[in-house]
């Protein structure tokens with residue numbers, strides 16, 4: 504399904520662990536109701552859109568979904584993402600969004616931005632998201648963003664309090680440690696809003712590298728969201744599985 508192109512394979516990821524994690528992720532993914540997820544996102548973005556300027560996006564998320572996320576020092580590697588307020592009550596809940604530039608694999612030129620880049624995420628439809636917020640990746644995002652100026656570019660800020668969309672931290676979520684299991688999983692999602700809800704695109708943290716006319720196949724803006732695998736308590740670090748598709752049905 505999804506994989507980090509340049510993720511590392513750890514020795515504790517034996518077949519038994521991978522099978523266990525994959526069946527956990529699949530069981531939750533199978534239950535995701537896409538139209539519910541779309542509705543949930545529309546409702547949140549609508550709240551953010553209509554909010555009064557004195558309320559921060561994070562406090563709107565806290566009021567609306569009873570949680571918020573933030574970056575912090577990870578127990579595994581450098582920075583990670585934590586549930587810093589409230590709780591996630593159940594599996595299958597939207598927790599974060601993976602921001603960045605959308606490339607078509609083997610078509611768009613990804614070689615230079617891919618060098619030493621740990622933030623590349625592949626979708627099964629051969630789209631790749633570059634979520635790196637620095638260097639060439641950052642410049643390319645900003646350049647492509649000029650074609651979609653109403654979309655979100657605030658996720659590029661290191662200061663989460665400046666983020667217009669408080670969910671755009673999916674790219675900083677680390678791979679689960681040897682003494683634990685993932686508590687979130689990647690789920691491919693396309694932002695697609697009606698003409699009368701076009702303003703909601705201003706909270707979408709993705710832009711395409713190439714502005715293609717998709718005609719009838721228009722998927723809106725392809726992205727990836729993070730979904731909880733179980734209830735998550737305040738203070739817990741979010742962990743995904745970078746390898747949950749490598750051993751899957753389709754080997755890409």
Ligand SMILES: C[S@@+](CC[C@H](N)C(=O)[O-])C[C@H]1O[C@@H](n2cnc3c(N)ncnc32)[C@H](O)[C@@H]1O
Nearest residue numbers: 579580581582621622674675676677678679680
């Ligand atoms: C998308 S980044 C995640 C954010 C990263 N921790 C940072 O602060 O930039 C992915 C990279 O984080 C590191 N990483 C993630 N999970 C890890 C883990 N469990 N153990 C060691 N390194 C990890 C790897 O270098 C990986 O390529």
